[in-house]
């Protein structure tokens with residue numbers, strides 16, 4: 001198995017709503033919620049943005065960095081729980097918009113917040129086996145929480161795209177190994193035709209997030225015969241700021257190794273985009289030779305872990321497109337009525 | 349009821365999803381949306397496909413408060429004529445992610461793939477190019 005990231009790109013919508021702005025509407029203590037969740041504000045897509053448009057922006061940024069012929073992309077997978085259509089793929093909309101050939105396989109994926117990382121594993125297999133030259137895997141969402149629900153403080157919009165190839169001299173970061181841990185755990189779901197998701201309250205913590213993220217992480221380390229200390233940057237899925245930091249404490253990971261990919265505080269939980277935005281933020285700052293550990297999490301439930309080693313191509317390539325931080329910092333604050341209008345929370 | 353002709357839309361995806369237009373090699377004129385016949389050279393013109401720059405500047409703009417059907421939820425929105433870089437054509441499009449007070453002639457903008465129109469709750473979703481202010485030049 002030989003594969004690595006030849007291009008990566010992020011996209012975060014420009015609008016932000018502060019946690020205290022939402023809390024005020026519901027008569028809650030904004031500062032207490034901010035401290036509890038470790039989220040200050042979240043990214044809100046404009047009324048004309050959805051998973052397809054976010055995916056296209058992220059994919060175009062990945063292409064700028066990959067410097068490949070777009071016609072050589074042989075697979076496009078978009079992972080999301082907010083695909084614009086129930087039936088009709090997002091992935092072909094992306095293919096058309098980026099100018100891909102028609103010579104590619106495609107599918108939309110769904111696994112709560114981890115469908116994007118599952119897409120990366122799928123294209124890793126396709127490029128390693130020689131079935132395709134390059135594969136494009138995207139994780140993107142325009143996540144929504146019901147008005148007044150706890151998820152409303154964290155559910156955000158954004159995404160990241162990765163082009164995976166198998167030639168070592170083209171890799172920005174080599175994917176050394178991957179491992180997944182899955183089980184049937186109903187901690188969070190959304191039924192057909194339901195607008196907003198439901199969750200199992202406290203059930204979302206220990207048996208769901210912590211068990212799966214820890215098991216995938218340990219599983220990959222054992223598979224590689226490695227220690228978490230061997231890695232310079234660590235990203236755990238960020239449904240809020242509290243959970244990944246709790247996981248870091250479990251593994252005795254110093255906080256400095258968690259900061260470069262810790263996008264949740266200023267962006268919120270972008271669901272399928274979340275751990276992938278974390279990885280893209282790490283690639284924006286990582287040095288050649290550094291090692292990155294990423295574990296995604298999707299409710300329902302499962303985790304994909306990846307170990308990567310950054311190549312010396314990273315410095316040249318990262319400058320070719322907007323960095324994750326540039327997106328994080330380019331923001332326009334909105335009030336709650338504007339937020340409700342953008343996200344269709346008002347029925348006209 | 350669905351108002352949109354899906355086949356007609358589908359034929360334009362290639363050009364609507366990106367700034368891909370046409371160019372008359374005889375009189376050196378750009379067309380976006382694309383034209384298959386040069387209005388000046390007629391049958392003697394030579395039309396080829398041309399990809400235009402994603403970047404440009406606002407030539408003129410207006411705010412829409414009374415929108416056509418289907419755009420009610422987006423009011424107020426800005427409509428602008430954008431002159432694309434590298435001697436590109438003037439293109440009409442919405443300007444998004446921009447405070448109305450910051451709109452001005454000469455404002456630098458870049459193309460952004462967006463949802464244009466939803467044909468009711470059950471019809472097709474149309475996507476296309478709008479413009480947003482450039483936050484980082486050359487990226």
Ligand SMILES: [Zn+2]
Nearest residue numbers: 372375386389
């Ligand atoms: Zn002509």
